[in-house]
Amino acid sequence: MSILITGGAGYIGSHTCVELLEAGYDIVVIDNYVNSCPESLERVKKITGKDFPYYECDIRDRDGLDKVFAAQKIEAVIHFAGLKAVGESCQKPLEYYDNNITGTLTLLEAMRANGCKTIVFSSSATVYGAENQVPFVETMKTGTTTNPYGTTKLYIEGILQDVYKADNDWSVVLLRYFNPVGAHESGMIGEAPSFPNNLMPYISQVAVGKRECVNVFGDCYDTPDGTGVRDYIHVVDLAKGHVNAIQFALGRTGVEIFNLGTGHGVSVIELIKAFSEANGIEIPYKIVEPRAGDIAYCYANCDKAQRVLGWKAERDIKKMCEDTWRWQKNNPNGYNS
Secondary structure, three states, X not given: OEEEEXXXXXXXXXXXXXXXXXXXXEEEEEEOOOOOOOHHHHHHHHHHOOOOOEEEOOOOOHHHHHHHHHHOOEXXXXXXXXXXXXXXXXXXXHHHHHHHHHHXXXXXXXXXXXXOOEEEEEEEHHHHOOOOOOOEOOOOOOOOOOOHHHHHHHHHHHHHHHHHHHOOOOEEEEEEEOEEEOOOOOOOOOOOOOOOOOHHHHHHHHHOOOOOOEEEEOOOOOOOOOOXXXXXXXXXXXXXXXXXXXXXXXXXXXXXXXXXXXXOOEEHHHHHHHHHHHHOOOOOXXXXXXXXXXXXXXXXXXXXXXXXXXOOOOOOHHHHHHHHHHHHHHOOOHHHO
């Protein structure tokens, strides 16, 4: 039996493929390659020395999904597939609702029809919105999302909880991510956006000479240096969290929610300086206007993940910066290098 990974060629998906394979799981991957490419999966095979099937398939394609389920013995799904740029979601809300929500509904219908009722969902700390106080705890009220991307995560969480309420045979784990950064220590896989929507890939593209400087969106927040504070987590730690989550989900029923973060925040300026110090590269930056919807603080309370899943983030900010730079300098143009 295999774990189906939707969006498995993407940044977090590819790292999770590595960790699942190294933990002894068989995997099957589907991806439509809108924001990824199959080269990442070939590199996963080189890193692990293990083979696995992958298919070009959109999660909105019910016939395509049924063919994958018919060809493979799937016992559980880790669901990454979805559009994920906050700014773009504000410009293209219909596309985000269609891709993320319609796609998830189609996936769930295919799972139900094929007797697969175990799912780990890639959610986000954005569901906590702007009104909760940090650190965010899983029991906090959600619902005040500030962008369509976050709203799709919120709605999908609600859909999955309703699915369980209607059919108690389902096992659902919702993983609320904070800010994934870093890359596999081999330097073979990492984040490869065509345009960086997050801070760390922007820093690394400045470091490699693709961009002149980092834009820091506002220094007027009520934080020690005036810039936004976020909980950055190494992508390998995050991927290992999915291994623990799938181990937890299999063989049980119910709905559980877990934060995956480090439990402490780092400001924008602190991250830029940490990258410079870790890699000996000066990173120029300039302060620009704050972005609508940004909040001052966002970091996790991860006690539940440690207590229930036996998981804890292990890699520090220096390691995150070193691994990001190794990936970037070895692959200045991502997987097209």
